[in-house]
Structures are given as C-alpha cells and as structure tokens.
Amino acid sequence: xxxxxxxxxxxxxxxxxxxxxxxxxxxxxxxxxxxxxxxxxxxxxxxxxxxxxxxxxxxxxxxxxxxxxxxxxxxxxxxxxxxxxxxxxxxxxxxxxxxxxxxxxxxxxxxxxxxxxxxxxxxxxxxxxxxxxxxxxxxxxxxxxxxxxxxxxxxxxxxxxxxxxxxxxxxxxxxxxxxxxxxxxxxxxxxxxxxxx
Amino acid sequence: xxxxxxxxxxxxxxxxxxxxxxxxxxxxxxxxxxxxxxxxxxxxxxxxxxxxxxxxxxxxxxxxxxxxxxxxxxxxxxxxxxxxxxxxxxxxxxxxxxxxxxxxxxxxxxxxxxxxxxxxxxxxxxxxxxxxxxxxxxxxxxxxxxxxxxxxxxxxxxxxxxxxxxxxxxxxxxxxxxxxxxxxxxxxxxxxxxxxx
Numbered sequence: 001x002x003x004x005x006x007x008x009x010x011x012x013x014x015x016x017x018x019x020x021x022x023x024x025x026x027x028x029x030x031x032x033x034x035x036x037x038x039x040x041x042x043x044x045x046x047x048x049x050x051x052x053x054x055x056x057x058x059x060x061x062x063x064x065x066x067x068x069x070x071x072x073x074x075x076x077x078x079x080x081x082x083x084x085x086x087x088x089x090x091x092x093x094x095x096x097x098x099x100x101x102x103x104x105x106x107x108x109x110x111x112x113x114x115x116x117x118x119x120x121x122x123x124x125x126x127x128x129x130x131x132x133x134x135x136x137x138x139x140x141x142x143x144x145x146x147x148x149x150x151x152x153x154x155x156x157x158x159x160x161x162x163x164x165x166x167x168x169x170x171x172x173x174x175x176x177x178x179x180x181x182x183x184x185x186x187x188x189x190x191x192x193x194x195x196x197x
Numbered sequence: 198x199x200x201x202x203x204x205x206x207x208x209x210x211x212x213x214x215x216x217x218x219x220x221x222x223x224x225x226x227x228x229x230x231x232x233x234x235x236x237x238x239x240x241x242x243x244x245x246x247x248x249x250x251x252x253x254x255x256x257x258x259x260x261x262x263x264x265x266x267x268x269x270x271x272x273x274x275x276x277x278x279x280x281x282x283x284x285x286x287x288x289x290x291x292x293x294x295x296x297x298x299x300x301x302x303x304x305x306x307x308x309x310x311x312x313x314x315x316x317x318x319x320x321x322x323x324x325x326x327x328x329x330x331x332x333x334x335x336x337x338x339x340x341x342x343x344x345x346x347x348x349x350x351x352x353x354x355x356x357x358x359x360x361x362x363x364x365x366x367x368x369x370x371x372x373x374x375x376x377x378x379x380x381x382x383x384x385x386x387x388x389x390x391x392x393x394x
Contacts, residue, residue, distance in 0.1 A: 119384070124391045154392060162382045165389050175382055182379035185359045185372060187316070192362050194321050195351060 011120030012150030208317030209347030
C-alpha cells in the first residue's frame with residue numbers, strides 16, 4: 001500500500017484556499033484535515049467540517065498530550081492539526097490536505113519532510129483587501145490586521161516548495177492539479193510496480 | 198529576467214527519451230543541450246543536432262579545459278554537456294533539456310541543485326528489450342549490454358526527484374508537462390511580480 005500525500009496549503013485569509021481545497025477534495029479525492037481552534041466560529045462555519053471549535057483549556061490539554069501535528073498562534077487564537085486522523089489517512093494511502101498558517105507549515109516541514117507545501121498568494125495586496133471586504137464578515141480593524149499579517153507571512157514563502165498566485169480560480173486550480181500530478185511521481189513516494197522485489 | 202529551468206532526463210536507451218524531448222521542445226519551447234560524444238554516429242543521427250561527434254583527444258582537451266558541465270563514461274564511450282551554451286540558455290531565461298545518463302545526472306545535481314531531474318523507465322524490462330530489438334540498429338550483444346546497463350542504472354533512481362514510466366507516450370508526456378508546470382512554480386525560480394521590490 002502506497003502512502004498518501006500530505007499537501008500543505010498556506011496563504012492569507014481571503015486568498016481562496018477554501019475554494020481550491022474544496023475542488024481538490026471533489027476532483028482529486030483529497031481528505032481534508034479539520035483543525036482545532038480556539039477562535040469563535042464565523043457565520044456559515046460548521047463544527048467538525050471547517051474546524052473543531054474548542055476552549056483554551058481543551059486546546060492546552062491536547063497540546064500537552066501530544067495530540068497535535070502542529071500548532072500556531074494567529075491573531076491571538078490557537079490552531080492545531082489533530083495528529084491521529086492525519087496519520088491514519090496517510091498510512092491508509094489517502095491524500096490529505098492541510099489548510100494551515102505558515103507557522104504550522106514550518107512545523108510540518110520539520111516533522112514530515114516529504115510533505116508538499118504550497119503558498120497561495122493574491123494577485124496584489126489591493127485585490128486581497130477588496131476580497132476581505134467583500135466577504136463582509138469582519139470589522140475594518142480585523143481586515144487591516146489580516147492584511148498586515150498577510151504581508152508578514154510572505155517572509156515564510158521561500159521555505160515553501162511551490163508558490164501560486166490565485167488571479168483566476170480555474171488556472172490556479174489547474175496549476176495546483178499539476179503540482180499534485182508531479183508530486184505523485186516524486187521518487188519519495190512513487191515506486192513503479194516492476195521495480196518492487 | 199527570470200532564469201530558465203534546467204531539466205535533466207535520464208533513463209535507459211530505448212525508453213523514449215528522444216520522443217518526449219522532441220515534444221517538450223515543440224510544445225514547451227525547451228532548448229536541447231547537444232552533448233559531445235566520442236562514440237560513432239548511429240544511422241539517422243545528425244552532427245550538431247543529436248550530438249557533436251568528437252575524437253577522444255578533443256574530448257580530453259575540452260574536459261581538461263573545464264568546458265563540460267558534466268561528463269560520463271558509458272559503454273566505453275565518453276559523453277559531455279558543453280557548459281557555455283547551457284549557461285547562456287539558462288541565464289537568457291530559456292528552459293533547457295539535458296538528455297544525459299545517470300552518472301552525468303548526479304554531477305548536474307551537485308553543480309546545479311535547482312535542476313529538475315526526471316528518471317524515465319520502461320513499463321517492464323521485457324518491453325525495453327522488445328523496443329531495442331525493434332529499433333534494429335544494434336547487435337544482439339549491444340542490446341544485452343544496454344539491458345544489463347539499464348538495470349544497474351536504476352540504482353540512481355532515488356537520487357532523481359521524479360520518476361516516470363513511459364507505458365503510453367501521451368500520458369507520459371502529460372505527466373512530464375505537469376512536472377514542468379509545477380516546477381515553474383517552484384519557489385526557487387518563481388517570484389510573483391508584485392512581491393518584487
């Protein structure tokens with residue numbers, strides 16, 4: 001049984017990670033790693049689908065018990081990827097998508113060097129601001145904080161293997177699909193049948 | 198000006214490197230690095246297009262003068278990639294394809310760590326033998342020597358980044374094209390315009 005691929009997608013809020021993730025799940029059969037977070041649900045977010053919304057105390061307990069593959073602190077909220085389901089998916093040969101922030105991405109790179117890492121960018125900062133405003137779920141102060149954070153996060157970009165500008169959804173998805181195809185043929189995870197002895 | 202991509206394709210004789218290389222040149226605008234060799238031309242091979250056919254003395258002189266990016270000794274013949282045209286293509290932003298053997302591939306990986314390396318395999322050893330025989334340009338002894346060599350060369354496979362089985366030409370080409378697309382978005386060579394300051 002071949003192991004699944006762990007695909008990490010990072011990038012600023014509003015850049016379109018969710019939409020690309022959804023297509024990867026629908027068209028490429030990726031499982032989605034549902035993170036735990038201590039932040040409050042946004043409108044439309046579903047417990048157990050978008051996130052597991054847990055308390056600070058519960059988060060601290062899980063972290064101490066080693067139940068997270070990675071954790072990050074963003075905008076004063078904790079985020080963590082549950083380790084057990086991630087491991088189970090990969091071992092069972094299922095490809096797994098992690099939509100996590102660059103702090104967490106760096107931790108995954110250390111622990112899972114064969115993870116495929118993609119940094120998603122908006123076409124411009126102005127366009128990102130526009131998208132965040134259109135989403136209409138956050139205050140002006142929150143939008144400015146996200147923008148500021150996004151510009152700082154770009155410092156992590158060189159640590160990622162791939163960078164993708166989401167200027168047009170279909171073409172961004174096609175590039176992402178090409179990355180998945182290429183990485184399926186990465187020698188770390190692909191061994192042609194007839195060479196197995 | 199962005200630098201071009203150096204793409205190394207290795208794999209046994211008869212596996213179809215030439216055909217895939219031709220499509221990459223026609224459809225993706227790759228330049229082809231013409232190697233020097235001390236072996237005799239095969240029927241249909243063209244001087245300056247397939248190889249520069251040179252003498253042992255000329256090869257030794259060039260090697261000593263540092264004119265090769267890599268060299269290899271295969272079936273008692275010398276092969277070498279001329280350094281100057283390779284460097285010029287890459288610096289000018291031109292993608293460059295190197296069809297070289299794994300000895301040379303290993304040297305390129307050391308000197309050009311950002312080179313993209315692809316190992317091409319036949320669907321089976323039986324199929325490779327069949328293809329070599331169909332080519333009809335070599336003696337039975339040469340065919341057996343090539344097969345023997347091919348099986349040894351597979352030891353280099355884990356050093357390559359990608360592995361591709363050429364069972365069906367169109368699907369092998371599509372995978373190769375996906376690898377090229379993915380690698381165009383590798384953070385070592387791609388920097389979105391708006392992040393350049």
